[in-house]
Amino acid sequence: MTRRNNLLLVDGDFRRRAAISHCLSGSGLHVEPFEDTSELFSRWPRDGLLLVHDNGTAIADLLQHMGQTGDWLPIIAFADEPSPRRIVEAVLHGAVDYMVWPFDERQLTDSMDLAEERARSVAGAKLREAVARSRVERLTKREREVLAGVAGGLSNRLIGEKLNISPRTVEIHRANMLNKMGATHTSEAIRIAIEASLVG
Incomplete structure (x- = not known):
């Protein structure tokens, strides 16, 4: 070695x-x-x-x-x-x-x-986790809540009900979240959340 x-x-x-x-x-x-x-x-x-x-x-x-x-x-x-x-x-x-x-x-x-x-x-795993965590840290508290909802398989309507905001506001937070994380689609954002140990 x-x-x-x-x-x-x-x-x-x-x-x-x-x-x-x-x-x-x-x-x-x-x-x-x-x-x-x-x-x-x-x-x-x-x-x-x-x-x-x-x-x-x-x-x-x-x-x-x-x-x-x-x-x-x-x-x-x-x-x-x-x-x-x-x-x-x-x-x-x-x-x-x-x-x-x-x-x-x-x-x-x-x-x-x-x-x-x-x-x-x-x-490799530690680096992926560290990169993912640094991306998730860019998000506001509300954007993290939306990410957790998305990762949990909830629709914009259900995320909105859970967070007491409109589905349109969820959509805006979701777009901002994807942009800040450098993710091109929702499944990529979920993968980053999993690598960051934000969701199981």
Whole structure:
């Protein structure tokens, strides 16, 4: 199995970035350090593996960016003494692995191998979900309600009755919804809603 040799390290702590870079200095990996996600976004790489300090917002920011751009890179999250809940949340949101700092070169390269394996199986699905979520987030609350009604197989009249608005207003919201989602027809909007986990 070939592993990416470009490790993109996102961590606001200068000392920890330096320690991780030093730990990997003889590994043959190219470590590119970034202070935060906005610095990474301004120089988004073509390839690599993200090693991200889980500061509470970085993973969500990265997934939102990848959903909007369609450029997916696997994420390994890490933190000092993370709670089990925090680890589970990071993985559910899209991290392919989670490490506890401090770690050594062997632990990291093992995690990178695991991340590559998982990335192949989940990257496509995670990327589709992230792209779909970013499209659904463009909608107003009312447009999301109309989308949920459409996905539930309701007619404009029934959606209107449920939301206490006229069928004509539903039609307007429906047209706006399709336009904002970049969908050419209703079935495409429903597929996007399913990929975004808005409907089951």
